[in-house]
Amino acid sequence: MTGFVIAISALLGLLIGSFLNVVIWRVPRHESVVTPPSRCPGCEQLIRPYDNIPVLSWLILRGKCRSCKTKISARYPLVEAGTAILWGLLAWRFAGSWALPAYLVLAAGLVALSLIDLDTFLLPNRIVYPLTVAVTLLFGVAGVLDGGLGDFRRALLCGLVVFAVFLLLHLISPRGMGFGDVKFSFVLGVALGWVSPATAFLGIFMGFLLGSVVGIGLIATKVKTRKDYVPFGPFMALGTVSALLIGPPILRLLAQ
Template structure:
């Protein structure tokens, strides 16, 4: 049953990844993700349904537009593949539980926000702000757990985690303007919601893992002379990666740290 779920959710992830390609391109430009239909940016021909099958169509077309032959970036099938893999791993990690939709949504949003932040150094409100509502509703459903034992304490932890991380990042922005943006503050609240729902150790580890990972990356760039102390480096991807560390191995890392102490 779990194997079938992983396969089906992975296939769903491929489809979602195809949609995320549209989101990543259009949302930063203030365009609708619904209309007009996808078209080749070079010749303007609309993409046919059979040329829009995730990964498969790109391979069949050998990475080129059917109408004008213009090269299609390999980023498109890569985003689809990564999203499919993340969905499958999430289903394998959680199994058939009520929390699964909430974390699949987080996986999809993470892919979109990572790419947008790398591209334009911005975390759009159009994606981040609705994530509060969607995350709260889906995690509320998971806490209710119809047919099982409800866990409303998890939802309370989620609210505390969201408020705490939002406040912490807000203070950082106030005391050091330019160090990070308010997009990071808003994203911190969303991540705190999920980390808090999983547990206190996940919240703490995911909270600080972002600074550790981002700091290591920045140090490597400076040592390689690819960046300086004042270089603008998007922090959103490291927040999301740090949250992933907290969600997956937060309790184990916290236990190992306490054991060393």
């Protein structure tokens, strides 16, 4: 049964990844994610369904448009494969739990927000707000189905604590911690706190650690200067996903 859930989740993840590519391109441009259908940015040719198969089409076409041979970024198949892997791993980790849908929706949101943050240095409210509402509601439903609202109450409390910490950091240093990151932090705290408060601490800590290590690395290698802005959203997302997937063994090791 677990193998089946993992396979279905990974397969659905491929399709969702394909949709996320549309979201990542269109939401910052304030375009609808539903219509019109996708066109080649080079020749405006409508992309045919058989050229729109996740990962496979890109490989078959060798990363070029069928009509005009414009190069298609490798990021498209990578987002699709990445979402599939992420959904497969989360299904493996949370297969027996009603919380799995909440984690899958969260992961899709994290992929979209991370790439939009890298592109535009923004975490759009048009994604953060619906994601926060949907994920929180799904955890509420999971709490009811799991037969106790204790987990959900703890998750909400962790969300509020994480939000308060980020808000404090923002008030101390508005340049260092953008308000977009503050708004984004609540849903991460909820998702981490559903597992345990220790997982919430670990996830946020790993986000800060990854962010500072990469930030210092970019300045040391002169890719960025001290004045450049390094988006923090992708590191928060990475820290959260890492803590969800490999948190238990790390926490066991730390407890010894």
